[in-house]
Amino acid sequence: MDKNESKLMDEIMDKFNEINELRKEDELRKEILERVGEIHDLREKRKKFIAGKDRVHYAGRVYDENEMKALVDSSLDFWLTLGVKGKKFEEKLAELLGVRKSIVCNSGSSANLLAISALKSHLLDDPLKDGDEVITVASTFPTTLAPILQNNLIPVFVDVELGSYNIDVNEIERAISPKTRAIFFAHTLGNPADIVRIMEIAKRHNLYVIEDSCDALDSKYDGKMIGSFGDISTYSFYAAHHMTMGEGxxxxxDNLRIARALRSFRDWGRDCYCETGEKDPLGACKNRFKHKFKxxxxxxxxxxxxxxxxxxxxPLDIQCAMGLEQLKKLPEFSRKRKENFNILYRVLNKYQDKIILPKWLEEADVSWFAFPITIKENAGFSRNEIIEFLEEKGIETRMIFGGNILRQPGFENIQKRVVGDLRxxxxxxxNSFFVGVFPGITSEKMNYMIKCFEEFFEKIN
Ligand SMILES: Cc1ncc(COP(=O)(O)O)c(C=O)c1O
Structure with missing residues (x-):
């Protein structure tokens, strides 16, 4: 064998060894994932519900071996930071919503912060500036409001409707001043606000619209996805939400300039918009070293x-790996949410003289986050009486977030304008609270919840 032949032989052997190692790695990975599936099955077998002893949670993670495998598979890749799974997730979510871009981040609160920050970006022809007004509601989650304040904007509060718990659209026009530049509201507990009317008002007054859809993924209005109407929409993938990445x-x-601003604010404020992990040293744009700045x-x-x-x-890429699996389950999750909601509605309908039941618009197809209830003034019992009864029975209850955020200690002294009396x-x-309808509420748990509600109403009669 001459020198060249021997070198070639060495190279072939190296390649051969590498292929063998990769094959071995693949086999190990397959084995690990099979074992993960076995752990999942063992846990499933142990799952049982003992009425009165186990809690009926208002929300929670619903997953199977696919999420567990996706997480482990992605952690074995050990890419860790946002990468291919994140990119895929962004594409799939945008496709689902029917908009051009989605940008994944580490929480719904961060999503809201990004949304407001992007509206102040120099990339926009007409960005918001300090002191501009944003119409919103005080019956809110704190981090729907916080980014308005954090960005030196002035919140203008209007009232909400009982039953739908959404922004009262009739109040919006009354609230508009020459300084008003945006409307930022949530589709409360998944229930679509009167979005077509809101968009019509926004158009007439040249206002940006942010739809906080953190609790409303997969709800629709007139067949169109909630979150695809306004300029920006936001989502939460915390464990309690329609789908989860743990946190996320x-x-x-639909606006590419806004998308660029959102990505920049998420990624340290940087100007470059090539994907992270881009292999070309000159960037996908080939212009990495060609830009000029003053x-x-x-x-x-x-x-x-x-x-x-x-x-x-x-967020981390492993979160997005899990998110991709959860997205596949979304239609079934929504079906179950609606089913649980409808069962509870039929039962509680009997007590309409005492409680206000949820209301929704005719055009709305609601993927309910939860089942909201308001105790009527002359019901003969208080909210605390019913929630203490339910909690003692193991049924989890929650407030409709901050109630009136202006009465919360951290928000008492904020700069603001209030329209009307926020009655x-x-x-x-x-007087309001909610209980769960999430897909983890099996018919066994739902039957128990119904029994508890009926027991309470019998007791107070
Ligand atoms: C309407 C609304 N917006 C924003 C958030 C914040 O989401 P996260 O908990 O992911 O920060 C929540 C949380 O539940 C929410 O309900």
Whole structure:
């Protein structure tokens, strides 16, 4: 064998060994994933519900071996930071919503912060500026409001409706001033607000609209996905939500400039918009060292050009690996949410003289986050009496978030404008609560919950 032949032989052997190692790795991975499936099955077998002893949670993770395998598989890749799974998740979510872009982030609160921050970006022709007003509601989750304040904007509060718990659209126009630039509201507990009317008002007054859809993934209005109407929509993938990544969130938009601003704020404020993990050293755009900025040296690495005062709000890739599995289950999750809601509605309908039942618009197809209830004034019992009864029986209850956020200690002294007396918001603060309808509520748990409600109403009669 001459020298060249021997070198070639060595190379072939190296390749051969590498292929063998990869094959071995594949076999090990397969074995690990099979074992993960076995762990899942063992846990499933142990699952049982003992009425009165085990809690009926208002929400929770619903998953099977596929999520567990996706998490382990992704952690074996050991990419860790946002990568291929994140990109795929963003594409799938945008496709589901019917918008051009979605940007994944680490929570629904971060999604809301990104949404408001992006509306102040220089990339927009007409960005918001300090002191501008944003119409919103006080019956809210705190981090729907917080980003307005954190961005030096002034919240203008209008009342909500009882039953739908959504922004009272009739109040919006009354609240508009020359400083008003945006409307930011949540589709409460998955129930679509009157979005077509809101968009019509926004168009007439040239206002941006942010739909906090953190509790409303897969709800529809007139067949169109909630979150696809406004300029930006936000989502939460915390364990209690329609689907979960443990913690996680996303922002979605049809506007490519807004999408670029959202991505920049999420990624430290950087100007470069090539995907992370891009293999080409010159960037996908090939222009990494070709940009010019006024006060920077020509061709300063675009990866290190910061055009926004941003954050780092990225999730991990393993979260997105799980998110991809959860997305596949979303239609079934929504079906079960609706089924549980309808069962509970039929039962509680009998007590309409004492409680306000949920209301929704005719055009709405609601994937309910939960079942909201408001105790009527002359019901003969208080909210605390019913929730203490239910909690003692093991049925979890929750407040409709902050009730009236303006009465919460952290928000008492914020700069604001209030339109009207927020009467319904205060009723929610004092008299409303919700119970769960999530897919983890099996018929066994639902029957028990119904029994407890009936027992309570018999007792107070
Ligand atoms: C309407 C609404 N917006 C925002 C959030 C915040 O989401 P996260 O908990 O993922 O930060 C929540 C949380 O439940 C919410 O209900």
């Amino acid at each position: 969130g996303a922002v979605a938009t 006060n920077l040296p020509d061709g300063y690495d675009h990866k290190y050009v910061f055009s926004h005062i941003g954050y780092n709000l990225k 319904n918001t205060d009723i929610i603060l004092h």
